[in-house]
Amino acid sequence: MTDTAAYFPRLRGRRVAVLANQTSVARMPGAVGAEGHPLTVDAAGRVHLVDLLHESGFDVEAIFSPEHGFRGTADAGEKVSGSVDARTGIPIRSLYDGRTLRPSDEAMRSFDVLVVDMQDVGLRFYTYYISMLRMMDACAAFNRAVIVLDRPNPNGDKVEGPLLDMRYRSGVGALPIPVLHGLTMGEIARMAVGEGWACACDLTVVPCRNYTHATEYRLPVAPSPNLPTQRAVYLYAALCPFEGTVVSLGRGTSKPFEIYGHPSMKGRSFSFTPRPTPGAKHPPLEGQLCRGEDLSRMPLEEARSVGFSLKYVIDACGDLAMGEDFFTPMFEKLIGVGWVREMILDGASDEEIRARWLPEAEAFRKLRAKYLLYE
Known part of the structure; x- marks a missing residue:
């Protein structure tokens, strides 16, 4: 997310949507928006991706939210209605509203490029990657570009557990991968396209810098309500x-x-x-x-x-x-x-x-x- 030089040029002049939640934050000391003012930060001094893009002058048309909602406070599997982000006025379109697992045609036509930024924890039954894959398939169908802003996998290089027998495919398991898969969100996206598990789309992954799968990474924000530590x-x-x-x-x-x-x-x-x-x-x-x-x-x-x-x-x-x-x-x-x-x-x-x-x-x-x- 902080490597703006790697993806800002791809957003200029295009309508942007984001797939994000409460984990889509980073410290960006000294960064300023399009008007030269310091970016809006939270109590911990972190900038949210939506605020970063909005205050940098990009045309952000929609926020898509995964399980637990945009603010990360909903129960596991709980239906979350669409709403509006109070700070920016951008519409929030829930992927867990109980009616659809992918956006409407109208929603898909409202943007040109989707920016994905969510903190995963490296397990097959953690659902953020499933929301990403569904959005990738939708973007492929509507010829929309996808940019994944990668984040470390806190479970690192662990590859453990049986592969999913696709007879048991569900909302908590979408790919024939082990319980611990040893991939970041960006790597899951690449593998899903490469192995034909997701539709081929215009995919770009902005990698983490100074990271290896052996790096110990302690999460700065709880990824969901029941993983607080x-x-x-x-x-x-x-x-x-x-x-x-x-x-x-x-x-x-x-x-x-x-x-x-x-x-x-x-x-x-x-x-x-x-x-x-x-x-x-x-x-x-x-x-x-x-x-x-x-x-x-x-x-x-x-x-x-x-x-x-x-x-x-x-x-x-x-x-x-x-x-x-x-x-x-x-x-x-x-x-x-x-x-x-x-x-x-x-x-x-x-x-x-x-x-x-x-x-x-x-x-x-x-x-x-x-x-x-x-x-």
């Missing part, structure tokens, strides 16, 4: 599968994706009660005392090393001894295959499950190599 971002791959079970992973508490539990778990000293909170208006097991595990004190480096592990799911499944009733159909949509549930119920260990998906993850790592922008 860096630890939650690291543990997300291991705890999100609980969304496909009867177990709470802490939605409705101050530690989402850092704790897990259920009212019937036994021999646990830690407990919590999910309550309505911003970003979790009606959390699973709301109002029920849950017993379980607290991972919120795990050192960050340890949390970063967990990756895609099913050890916590296996622990809870064994404790509750509910058999098939432990799982919901969402489990396969998140994991991406049908055989993981079967192996867990048969008593397999995390290491045994890992051994089964490891070859396809390594094959994907080789396939993705030609689309990488960073070492």
Whole structure:
């Protein structure tokens, strides 16, 4: 986003739309707008992409918003209506309004180039890349250019988990990629076009500078309401599968994706009660005392090393001894295959499950190599 020399020239004289949210910010000390005035900044001194473009004199016609809305405060999957950005007067067109997964023909004709800038976290079931791909397909159909302003992947180079069996394709999984895919948003866009997973469009990626996939990157802004900490971002791959079970992973508490539990778990000293909170208006097991595990004190480096592990799911499944009733159909949509549930119920260990998906993850790592922008 801050490398304006790389993309401002492509916006001049064209009608611009953006696909953005609360993460589309950066520090730009000393930067000024078209009138020579300092750019509008937030309380932390960061400039939002929309303000940057608007105050630099570009014709911004529309803001498209992904899951959680433009401000990043809506629940997971919650319907978000269109609105108007109070600061600039630019219309906000929600891609999660419950009526459409892509903009109307009228909306697509309102701009010439789409600028995409959102902070992803590097997992197949995190939905921002899906919104980007849908917009890329729409732009291909209407001959609109797409510019992706890339951001680091906080989960770095990790490529872990089974590839999505496309029978389980859904709103939380759109591509035949592992749970942890080791790609940035720009690299996902390149790979999706290159492998024919998305329609070929006029695509430009503005890469991050001074970045490699080994760079530790701590997010300056929470990417969504229930990933408020860096630890939650690291543990997300291991705890999100609980969304496909009867177990709470802490939605409705101050530690989402850092704790897990259920009212019937036994021999646990830690407990919590999910309550309505911003970003979790009606959390699973709301109002029920849950017993379980607290991972919120795990050192960050340890949390970063967990990756895609099913050890916590296996622990809870064994404790509750509910058999098939432990799982919901969402489990396969998140994991991406049908055989993981079967192996867990048969008593397999995390290491045994890992051994089964490891070859396809390594094959994907080789396939993705030609689309990488960073070492």
